[in-house]
Amino acid sequence: xxxxxxxxxxxxxxxxxxxxxxxxxxxxxxxxxxxxxxxxxxxxxxxxxxxxxxxxxxxxxxxxxxxxxxxxxxxxxxxxxxxxxxxxxxxxxxxxxxxxxxxxxxx
Amino acid sequence: xxxxxxxxxxxxxxxxxxxxxxxxxxxxxxxxxxxxxxxxxxxxxxxxxxxxxxxxxxxxxxxxxxxxxxxxxxxxxxxxxxxxxxxxxxxxxxxxxxxxxxxxxxxxxxxxxxxx
Numbered sequence: 001x002x003x004x005x006x007x008x009x010x011x012x013x014x015x016x017x018x019x020x021x022x023x024x025x026x027x028x029x030x031x032x033x034x035x036x037x038x039x040x041x042x043x044x045x046x047x048x049x050x051x052x053x054x055x056x057x058x059x060x061x062x063x064x065x066x067x068x069x070x071x072x073x074x075x076x077x078x079x080x081x082x083x084x085x086x087x088x089x090x091x092x093x094x095x096x097x098x099x100x101x102x103x104x105x106x107x
Numbered sequence: 108x109x110x111x112x113x114x115x116x117x118x119x120x121x122x123x124x125x126x127x128x129x130x131x132x133x134x135x136x137x138x139x140x141x142x143x144x145x146x147x148x149x150x151x152x153x154x155x156x157x158x159x160x161x162x163x164x165x166x167x168x169x170x171x172x173x174x175x176x177x178x179x180x181x182x183x184x185x186x187x188x189x190x191x192x193x194x195x196x197x198x199x200x201x202x203x204x205x206x207x208x209x210x211x212x213x214x215x216x217x218x219x220x221x222x223x
Contacts, residue, residue: 034209043202043216044153049209087153091209095168098153 002026002090006099014107018076021102023088025069032092035064035073038085038101047086048073080106109133111203111214118220119193125219127188129203137161137181141206144177144188146199147216154199158206159186193221 003026013019023033031051036044046055048064051071061076075082083106088099115127129142136142136159144156157167159177167175171190179186190197198221204210 032208036210038151043213044210045213046209046211049211055211085151089153089209091206094166095170096155096206098155101151101153 002097004088004090004097004099006102008102010103012105012107013078017078021073021086023071023099028068029090029092031067033071034089036087109212113203113214113217115217120223121194124191125193127201129186131184136184142186143204143206145202145204148199195221197221
């Protein structure tokens with residue numbers, strides 16, 4: 001199975017800052033990576049697919065980049081409502097696998 | 108708008124089978140896409156379990172070996188998860204989700220506890 005590693009379990013940032021969350025794949029997944037936001041008590045919500053495409057309705061301050069094994073989700077102008085867990089998913093090879101998540105804390 | 112809604116018993120005893128239902132509105136499960144079950148363990152780890160496709164094909168996570176079955180009722184626009192021989196390690200929140208290139212729609216989740 002492909003292992004998706006999010007090495008930053010916790011990140012702390014302030015409103016208005018830019019934050020980058022990283023995800024590393026154990027093998028080449030081309031650009032087949034999606035990012036999800038999960039707020040407390042809610043199901044995950046899609047943010048980015050195919051590494052850099054925004055899901056419908058996602059604000060443009062969320063951007064994704066990367067290919068191969070290294071991927072980044074960048075949130076510009078962080079807002080208080082961005083307090084959440086963020087997960088990456090590789091959808092290149094079955095079984096599909098998720099990263100362990102990064103919890104974003106707002107100072 | 109596409110909506111998915113899980114339902115299930117909430118509590119199952121060890122060694123029994125769990126059965127969950129995902130009811131889909133706003134899109135026919137026979138029109139396209141892959142219809143999945145995903146679970147999230149305490150501590151937040153997510154695991155893809157398997158899918159049934161729009162044309163009835165299955166694909167399962169090998170980690171679940173022969174314990175899993177995903178079926179559907181097209182007349183009700185529902186699909187189902189059955190997991191046999193559950194243990195306490197199957198305690199999780201279970202989500203159903205639609206997958207094209209990625210999981211674009213998820214249900215709200217149903218929590219399942221395995222306990223005697």
